[in-house]
Amino acid sequence: MVPGPPKAAHEKKGIPVKPHGEVSAVRWKREQERAAGGSNTRGVPGAAAASGACPDRVIPPPTLHSAPAAATRCSVDGLRLLLQGVGREDMAGEKKVFGFEEVAGHNVTKDCWLIIAGKVYDVTSFMDEHPGGDEVLLAVTGKDATNDFEDIGHSESAREMMEKYLIGEIDASTIPVKRTHVSPQQVPSNDKGDDMLIKILQFLVPILILGLAFAIRQYTKSE
Numbered sequence: 001m002v003p004g005p006p007k008a009a010h011e012k013k014g015i016p017v018k019p020h021g022e023v024s025a026v027r028w029k030r031e032q033e034r035a036a037g038g039s040n041t042r043g044v045p046g047a048a049a050a051s052g053a054c055p056d057r058v059i060p061p062p063t064l065h066s067a068p069a070a071a072t073r074c075s076v077d078g079l080r081l082l083l084q085g086v087g088r089e090d091m092a093g094e095k096k097v098f099g100f101e102e103v104a105g106h107n108v109t110k111d112c113w114l115i116i117a118g119k120v121y122d123v124t125s126f127m128d129e130h131p132g133g134d135e136v137l138l139a140v141t142g143k144d145a146t147n148d149f150e151d152i153g154h155s156e157s158a159r160e161m162m163e164k165y166l167i168g169e170i171d172a173s174t175i176p177v178k179r180t181h182v183s184p185q186q187v188p189s190n191d192k193g194d195d196m197l198i199k200i201l202q203f204l205v206p207i208l209i210l211g212l213a214f215a216i217r218q219y220t221k222s223e
């Protein structure tokens with residue numbers, strides 16, 4: 001068996017090292033600059049091919065996950081690079097915008113997406129763990145669940161937990177407009193004759209009662 005390369009001091013101490021092939025932001029930038037100048041072909045597929053280097057050895061730009069390690073190792077220059085662009089680009093790249101219909105289609109226990117505050121969450125793996133139960137989550141699929149979520153008064157830790165399930169944003173223009181309450185229309189009465197009769201009776205009945213009372217009085221007086 002061929003012995004591997006000698007281990008670095010921190011490796012011996014058990015401190016994890018990045019797998020071979022991952023690069024820090026600064027190193028990646030330096031290599032990109034070199035590649036642009038023609039002295040180094042890593043990271044530039046075309047140049048690599050032209051120089052006869054293995055095209056598989058194209059090194060991708062550093063991801064957010066490789067950033068912290070880079071920050072500890074590198075100079076102020078590296079930090080500036082991290083803060084200025086790399087992380088932001090990565091975050092923007094991951095953001096996905098979904099249409100309402102697409103999200104609404106994920107409405108079963110084994111595939112459940114929610115819309116809360118303009119964001120889309122895939123809570124499928126959370127269904128069994130949700131302290132409020134899976135039924136409540138299922139019940140708010142296919143709609144904007146923001147109010148339902150807020151009405152519960154979820155804790156800060158619940159809100160932090162949400163990040164784990166975030167998969168993108170909802171295209172607000174695709175959310176169906178909420179139906180406002182429409183009061184039932186007044187059914188127009190067809191029987192106008194009935195209305196008229198009631199009005200006449202309302203007028204006549206008191207007069208008749210008065211007349212009757214007057215007649216009785218006259219009658220009793222004459223006796």
Ligand code: HEM
Binds near residue numbers: 121140158159162
């Ligand atoms: C990704 C989304 C969600 C996460 C991460 C989440 C997480 C949690 C957590 C951690 C709790 C325990 C109490 C707390 O810490 O606040 C909880 C309770 C609860 N949640 Fe959610 N929740 C989510 C969405 C929803 C939605 C959309 C509803 C819809 C109505 C809901 C209804 C409830 C109910 C009814 C309880 C029980 C409250 C109680 O027993 O006092 N949750 N949720």
